[in-house]
Amino acid sequence: MTGKRFMPVPGDVVAVRILEDERAVVDRIEPRTFSLERRTVEGRAKTMAANVDTLVTVTSLAHPPPRLITLDQLLAFGELEGIDAAVVFTKPDLAEPEAARRLVAIYERLQYPVAVVDPKHGSNLDALRSLLNGRHALLCGVSGVGKSTIFRALGGEGSIGDVSRHGLGRQTTTAARLYRMPEGFLVDSPGVNEFGLGAIQPRELADAFRDMREPATRCRFTDCTHLREPGCGVRAALQDGAIAESRYASFSRIALRTE
Numbered sequence: 001m002t003g004k005r006f007m008p009v010p011g012d013v014v015a016v017r018i019l020e021d022e023r024a025v026v027d028r029i030e031p032r033t034f035s036l037e038r039r040t041v042e043g044r045a046k047t048m049a050a051n052v053d054t055l056v057t058v059t060s061l062a063h064p065p066p067r068l069i070t071l072d073q074l075l076a077f078g079e080l081e082g083i084d085a086a087v088v089f090t091k092p093d094l095a096e097p098e099a100a101r102r103l104v105a106i107y108e109r110l111q112y113p114v115a116v117v118d119p120k121h122g123s124n125l126d127a128l129r130s131l132l133n134g135r136h137a138l139l140c141g142v143s144g145v146g147k148s149t150i151f152r153a154l155g156g157e158g159s160i161g162d163v164s165r166h167g168l169g170r171q172t173t174t175a176a177r178l179y180r181m182p183e184g185f186l187v188d189s190p191g192v193n194e195f196g197l198g199a200i201q202p203r204e205l206a207d208a209f210r211d212m213r214e215p216a217t218r219c220r221f222t223d224c225t226h227l228r229e230p231g232c233g234v235r236a237a238l239q240d241g242a243i244a245e246s247r248y249a250s251f252s253r254i255a256l257r258t259e
């Protein structure tokens with residue numbers, strides 16, 4: 001087996017052969033049930049991880065401030081790909097409690113599993129463990145939200161290969177790592193903060209936002225973009241408070257990008 005096309009990625013199941021000098025050779029990669037791909041800057045598709053069944057989105061409540069468009073786009077990606085997603089908020093110790101509660105409530109109402117954890121000081125890790133139990137999960141979210149801290153707090157090896165890119169003692173992850181859990185696995189990857197949704201129609205996008213699915217069936221026009229048409233069920237639900245303003249803001253920014 002040669003060539004880049006056949007490089008194993010985190011999550012792959014491989015057949016290995018141990019040589020006499022104890023080196024291991026990968027003979028075969030088993031077929032992948034699911035592979036997560038990302039476009040590189042050169043426009044090529046790069047496989048980030050294989051056999052993942054759950055996206056664990058990580059969003060910090062403060063430092064850096066929550067970037068909800070990233071969170072909402074990751075959740076939409078999970079919906080479109082038909083894989084589960086969970087919402088993890090970090091740094092509750094640095095956040096304003098009332099603002100944090102409001103955010104948590106938005107995602108609980110959407111019926112995503114939500115956990116608020118402080119992986120640095122080790123609080124609420126059990127909630128995270130039960131959320132990950134038996135899953136093949138990938139941690140994703142913007143830089144500095146605490147993905148690697150979660151990975152390490154749960155027992156993953158984190159120091160090998162970490163390099164400081166910024167000269168400020170910050171440890172930005174530069175290579176993917178997989179941690180085998182009692183059942184399942186957890187992958188920590190660098191910079192998995194966005195999976196492009198491609199050229200998506202507003203209708204399909206609204207379908208990937210759980211809170212917009214039903215209201216979108218009430219739009220006057222079947223090809224409603226939910227951005228400006230009269231008689232829009234989505235914007236009516238926004239007015240009623242059934243859709244959170246931040247969710248609609250994410251939706252419209254993504255829709256305008258691909259329009």
Ligand SMILES: Nc1nc2c(ncn2[C@@H]2O[C@H](COP(=O)(O)OP(=O)(O)OP(=O)(O)O)[C@@H](O)[C@H]2O)c(=O)[nH]1
Pocket residue numbers: 090091092093094117118119120121141142143144145146147148149150171172173174189190191
């Ligand atoms: N106070 C506090 N600090 C935290 C918490 N979680 C993580 N941190 C800190 O946040 C910083 C960034 O955490 P990392 O785990 O490196 O973030 P990351 O998401 O892996 O970042 P990248 O690898 O760059 O994508 C570290 O200094 C952590 O100690 C938390 O709940 N509370």
Ligand SMILES: [Mg+2]
Pocket residue numbers: 147148149171172173189190
């Ligand atoms: Mg990291």
Ligand SMILES: [Zn+2]
Pocket residue numbers: 216219224225226227229231232233234235
């Ligand atoms: Zn509409």
